[in-house]
Amino acid sequence: MHYLVYVSTASHLMNEAELMAILETSRSRNTADNITGMLLYKDGSFMQVLEGRAENIKNAYERIGKDHRHDGLILLRKGKTEKRNFPGWSMGFRTVNAEDMENIPGFQSIKDGRFTDPAIVENPHIAMTALKAFNA
Ligand SMILES: Cc1cc2nc3c(=O)[nH]c(=O)nc-3n(C[C@H](O)[C@H](O)[C@H](O)COP(=O)(O)O)c2cc1C
Numbered sequence: 167m168h169y170l171v172y173v174s175t176a177s178h179l180m181n182e183a184e185l186m187a188i189l190e191t192s193r194s195r196n197t198a199d200n201i202t203g204m205l206l207y208k209d210g211s212f213m214q215v216l217e218g219r220a221e222n223i224k225n226a227y228e229r230i231g232k233d234h235r236h237d238g239l240i241l242l243r244k245g246k247t248e249k250r251n252f253p254g255w256s257m258g259f260r261t262v263n264a265e266d267m268e269n270i271p272g273f274q275s276i277k278d279g280r281f282t283d284p285a286i287v288e289n290p291h292i293a294m295t296a297l298k299a300f301n302a
Pocket of ligand 1: 188191192193195196205212214216226229230231232233235236257
């Protein structure tokens with residue numbers, strides 16, 4: 167089982183309908199590709215983990231990278247995992263709020279309110295810890 171984690175910047179501040187449209191495509195596509203994961207959104211930035219077969223993850227990441235609804239993708243982590251961390255989600259989703267920022271380990275150190283903050287990019291292990299915290 168392979169996984170990858172990235173952060174990106176949304177092309178604009180996303181409304182509920184736009185986020186749901188992204189999620190709907192992702193979920194049907196990921197179900198077909200046997201990909202699971204979690205997508206977080208906060209103030210115009212995304213953080214996403216994808217897990218599945220190496221080939222499927224690679225193809226999905228390439229497609230996602232060409233999507234004009236975001237840009238500036240930064241690959242934080244990729245590697246192997248014994249078993250899925252997000253087995254129940256074709257793509258879990260959360261909008262991250264102020265309370266989450268106080269309570270999720272690692273998110274306290276984010277200064278500019280976005281997942282592309284150096285606090286995350288320079289300490290990529292924080293991203294996986296945070297994503298797992300939403301997997302309750
Ligand atoms: C933030 C973000 C996350 C996305 N996550 C996924 C995903 O997990 N799986 C997926 O297949 N597509 C995802 N997409 C959508 C892809 O970019 C793409 O639109 C979709 O896979 C359909 O690709 P196609 O039009 O080339 O068939 C995401 C898009 C954005 C903006």
